[in-house]
Amino acid sequence: MTEPVATADGVSKSFGDDGVLEAVDLTVEAGELLVLMGxxxxxxxxxLSCLAGSQRPSAGDVEVFGxxxxxxxxxTSFLLQDALALExxxxxxxxxxYRRLHPRFTDEWRDHVAALGIADDLDRSVADYxxxxxxxxxxxxxxxxxxxxxxxxxxTAALDLATVPTVHELFREKRAAGKTLVVTSHRxxxxxxxxxxxxxxxxxxxxxxxxEELLASVPPVLETRAANASALAAVAxxxxxxxxGNVRAVVPSEYGAAADPExxxxxxxxxxxxxxxxxxxxxxxxxxLFNYYTNGVPTTNGQ
Amino acid sequence: MATETxxxxxxxxxxxxxxxxxxxxxxxxxxxxxxxxxxxxxMLAWVIAFPAITYLLRVTQGTETSxxxxxxxxxxxxxxxxxxxxxxxxxxxxATDLEDRRYAAxxxxxxxxxxxxxxRMAAGLVLAAGSFAVTIVVAVATGAAFGLRxxxxxxxxxxxxxxxxxxWMVVAxxxxxxxxxxxxASMATTLVAVMAFVLTGLNGVVPAQSPIDGPALNYxxxxxxxxxxxxxLVPAENWTELGVSPPQLPTEPAFLALxxxxxxxxxxxxxxxxxxxxxxxxxxx
Numbered sequence: 001m002t003e004p005v006a007t008a009d010g011v012s013k014s015f016g017d018d019g020v021l022e023a024v025d026l027t028v029e030a031g032e033l034l035v036l037m038g039x040x041x042x043x044x045x046x047x048l049s050c051l052a053g054s055q056r057p058s059a060g061d062v063e064v065f066g067x068x069x070x071x072x073x074x075x076t077s078f079l080l081q082d083a084l085a086l087e088x089x090x091x092x093x094x095x096x097x098y099r100r101l102h103p104r105f106t107d108e109w110r111d112h113v114a115a116l117g118i119a120d121d122l123d124r125s126v127a128d129y130x131x132x133x134x135x136x137x138x139x140x141x142x143x144x145x146x147x148x149x150x151x152x153x154x155x156t157a158a159l160d161l162a163t164v165p166t167v168h169e170l171f172r173e174k175r176a177a178g179k180t181l182v183v184t185s186h187r188x189x190x191x192x193x194x195x196x197x198x199x200x201x202x203x204x205x206x207x208x209x210x211x212e213e214l215l216a217s218v219p220p221v222l223e224t225r226a227a228n229a230s231a232l233a234a235v236a237x238x239x240x241x242x243x244x245g246n247v248r249a250v251v252p253s254e255y256g257a258a259a260d261p262e263x264x265x266x267x268x269x270x271x272x273x274x275x276x277x278x279x280x281x282x283x284x285x286x287x288x289l290f291n292y293y294t295n296g297v298p299t300t301n302g303q
Numbered sequence: 304m305a306t307e308t309x310x311x312x313x314x315x316x317x318x319x320x321x322x323x324x325x326x327x328x329x330x331x332x333x334x335x336x337x338x339x340x341x342x343x344x345x346m347l348a349w350v351i352a353f354p355a356i357t358y359l360l361r362v363t364q365g366t367e368t369s370x371x372x373x374x375x376x377x378x379x380x381x382x383x384x385x386x387x388x389x390x391x392x393x394x395x396x397x398a399t400d401l402e403d404r405r406y407a408a409x410x411x412x413x414x415x416x417x418x419x420x421x422x423r424m425a426a427g428l429v430l431a432a433g434s435f436a437v438t439i440v441v442a443v444a445t446g447a448a449f450g451l452r453x454x455x456x457x458x459x460x461x462x463x464x465x466x467x468x469x470x471w472m473v474v475a476x477x478x479x480x481x482x483x484x485x486x487x488a489s490m491a492t493t494l495v496a497v498m499a500f501v502l503t504g505l506n507g508v509v510p511a512q513s514p515i516d517g518p519a520l521n522y523x524x525x526x527x528x529x530x531x532x533x534x535x536l537v538p539a540e541n542w543t544e545l546g547v548s549p550p551q552l553p554t555e556p557a558f559l560a561l562x563x564x565x566x567x568x569x570x571x572x573x574x575x576x577x578x579x580x581x582x583x584x585x586x587x588x
Contacts, residue, residue, distance in 0.1 A: 052411035056583065070410075070583070078411035083404040088339040100331035102412055103324050125342065151411075 002030045003066065005149055005180045006051050011060035012203075013046050020046050022203035023060065028149075028182055033175050035191060036184045038200035039294050044184035045080065045153050047200065051182060052078035052151050064149065074104065079142035079152045085134045091122040094137060095144075104146045112140035115166055131158040143170055150174060150181045156190055168193040188286040199293035207293045211286070218284035218292045220251045220261070224274055231272035238295035243287050250292055251281060325418045332422025333429075336396055340430060350392055351434055354384025355441040361505075362445060370448035371539040375547055377442030378536060379508035382529045383500045384434035385464065386471045390492035393427045394475035398488040401479060406581050416578040424472055424573075431468045450538035459535050459559065463528040466566040470524045471496070473573035480580045499525050508533055509546055521553040524565050531558065 006028040013021040020043040028034055028051070038044050049055040050062045053069035053076070062069040064076060086094055091113075099105045113119045116136040126134060135158045142152065156164050171193055174181055183190065191197055191211050198208040207214060222232060229247035232240040236249030255264050261281045269276035284292070340347050358380040362373055400406060409419070443449065451457065475492050482488035500506055504513030507526025520526040534552040542548035578584050 049407055049411075052407075054407040054410035072413070073411055074413040076411055078408060080404060080408050083408045086335065086339070088342050089335065090342075093335070093338055097331050097335045100327045100334070101414060103321075103327075 004028055005030050006064045006069070006182070007062070008047065008050065008057075009061045009063075011047070011050055011057040011062060013043070013050065013055070014058045019203060021050075021057070024200075024203070024205055026198060026205055026208075028180060029196075031175065031178060031180055032195040033171055033181045033183065033193065034196050034198060035194035036182060036198045036200060037188075037191065037290055037294070038184075038186065040186055042200050042294070043203060044186075044200055048078070048151050048153050048182065048184055049080065052076050052080075054078065054080075075147055076149045076151055077142045077145035077147045079138055079150075079155060081154050081157065082134065082138075084138040084141055085126050085129075087127040087129075088125070090125055091118060091129070091137050094126060095122070095141060098141045098145075102145050106144050106146050108146075109140050109144035112143050112170065113137070115170065116140055116163065117166075132160060132163070135159055136163070139167065139170070143174070148179060150179060152181065152183045154184055154186070156185060156187055161189075164189060186290075188290040191286040191289065197289075199290075201294045211289075214293070215284060215286065215289050218250070218289050219253065220281045221248050221284050221288045222251055222268065223248045223280050223282045224278050226274045226278035228272075228274055231274055232268075235268055235271050238292065241287075241291045241295070243285075248282075248288060248291075250288075324413075325415050328415055328418035329422035329425065332419050333425040336423055336426030337429060339396065340392065340426075346392075350384075350388055350430055351437050353387060354380050354434055354438045357383065358438050358442060359445070362442075362447075369545070370446055371537050372545050373442060373445070373447035374449050374537045375508040375533050375539075375545055376505060377438055377447050378532045379500075379505035379529055381435040381438035381442075382467055382506045382525065382532065383496065384438055385431035385467050386496045386499065386506075386525060387493070388431040388434050389427050389468045389471035390475045390478075390496045391489060392430060393423060393472045394479050394492040395485055395489045396423065397475065398479045398482065398485040401483060401581070402485050410582055414582075416582045416584065417574050420573055420577050424469060427472050428465060428468050432464065435464065448538060449536050452535050452538075456535035459531060462559065462562060462566075463531040463535075466562050466569075467525065467528040469566050469573075470528075470569040473569040473576070476573055476576045476580075480576070510549065511546060517550040521550050521558065522561070524562075527553055527558060527562055527565075531562065 004027045008024050008026040011021055011024040012019065024047060036044050036047065046055065050057050051064065051069055053064065053073055056070060086097065089097065095109050113122060116139065118133055118136050121129070121133060126137065129137065135155065139152070139155050142150070156167050159167065171181055171183065194211055196208060197211050197214055199206050219237070222236065223246050224232065225246050229240065232247060232249040235252055237252055238250055240247050240249035251264060265276060265279050265281060269279050340350065358377050361376055361380065362368065439449065474495065478491045478495070479488045482491060502513060503515060503520060503523060503526045504510050506529040507520040507523070508529060510517055510520055513520065521530060530552050533547055534554050539545055542552055
């Protein structure tokens with residue numbers, strides 16, 4: 001069995017009186033693509049910063065390749081949102097800066113900027129870039145550093161949907177080259193590229209596992225378009241959430257997996273006052289998975 | 304599906320102590336700092352023109368002055384320009400990186416903090432020299448007279464110029480770290496430069512305008528360097544007539560040693576500050 005690439009053991013992090021992480025345990029296995037998911041502001045970037053060695057935990061230990069994460073800085077490439085790009089320089093000048101700065105910077109940046117569609121914008125000032133273009137430039141820079149572990153913080157945030165598959169392809173290429181990736185995201189669409197998912201909520205890792213396994217662990221989901229859909233809050237496990245104009249919520253656990261769907265719907269319609277014909281039970285999606293594990297549901301952390 | 308064995312071993316160590324890597328990183332920071340100023344025309348014009356305009360305002364107030372007196376004032380004002388570049392420009396570039404959380408990224412890279420500091424300081428020296436030179440050129444164009452005392456003046460002038468810049472760049476670091484905000488840091492460092500200039504009688508070239516006791520002007524970092532520059536760049540004999548003395552100009556070797564000491568202390572303090580506060584490492588890496 002190979003040694004883990006990185007481990008966070010009881011990691012807590014506070015900023016003044018504000019606790020962000022509370023006794024987080026996380027193991028990153030060699031060669032995997034781990035997607036760390038959670039809502040905005042839950043501490044994903046902070047945890048990633050601890051793994052990158054750029055922040056020290058308030059308590060607990062973080063090790064990367066068997067050494068404290070802060071002890072050496074030549075094994076990781078860390079993409080931190082909006083922290084790499086220098087807006088007073090052009091895109092090309094940015095690349096040149098990091099090329100000289102990092103001894104492991106490679107010529108792969110040419111392929112990355114071409115794939116991400118910013119090759120023709122490299123001579124423009126980054127101050128004139130859109131948020132998505134800045135993210136693409138930063139991703140191209142971070143991905144061009146040849147290290148065994150990549151830590152990408154929200155690499156698809158601000159990107160147009162058409163570019164996300166390109167980014168996923170970049171991840172797959174890295175993984176195929178034997179690299180390990182930890183990617184944070186609050187976008188469920190990034191779940192299916194992962195070998196393993198970890199959900200961060202309330203300062204803790206509440207679930208980890210393969211995407212399919214975790215998806216299978218999500219109970220059936222109620223869906224409604226009714227005007228009084230908010231009534232679902234009174235009966236559902238966790239908070240209802242909006243998806244594509246519908247309101248969805250997890251079927252209460254008291255019904256169990258074997259419960260007759262028609263009976264469940266009839267009961268819930270009566271209990272909530274929502275018209276029975278406006279209620280349905282649907283198969284969970286990755287969006288439901290995301291919401292299930294980040295809306296105060298029971299912890300199913302396999303670690 | 305993976306086509307290669309996952310990398311389980313850490314990559315071979317990248318030594319930031321390697322001279323080639325250190326030099327490349329220092330050059331990266333120098334180049335980046337200079338490009339950022341060049342790409343911002345307003346910033347470049349302000350940095351270069353500010354001391355020259357200050358000098359012109361001073362010498363066009365109508366008072367009849369000698370060419371040597373104008374040269375002294377030009378040097379004092381040129382040093383203000385160098386201090387302004389060192390404090391404001393160096394400080395604001397540092398503050399931008401801090402505010403934009405760039406040090407979180409830098410800390411995750413094998414960057415030598417001393418290479419960063421050296422690179423930023425090299426850029427600061429280039430810009431400060433440019434700012435100082437423009438002031439001198441404007442002064443010459445408006446009648447001021449300069450002249451080296453002799454070949455030995457060259458290293459003294461260089462030392463005084465470099466010492467001034469390095470000292471004030473290091474002074475900018477704690478302001479930036481404590482402020483944690485580019486706007487506050489920029490205001491604070493600008494205020495420091497202007498206050499130092501005014502309170503020391505145009506950096507020690509007009510002692511009568513300074514509330515500081517005369518002899519002390521030969522020991523303060525900004526006035527010591529400025530008065531050394533005056534002594535070696537202004538072809539005058541009667542300093543009292545020019546208003547530069549008393550106190551007597553600091554031409555003895557002990558003052559050069561003192562200035563060198565200031566520079567060394569500044570460089571060491573700067574390296575420790577950057578390494579510990581910005582890179583969160585040991586005392587010296």
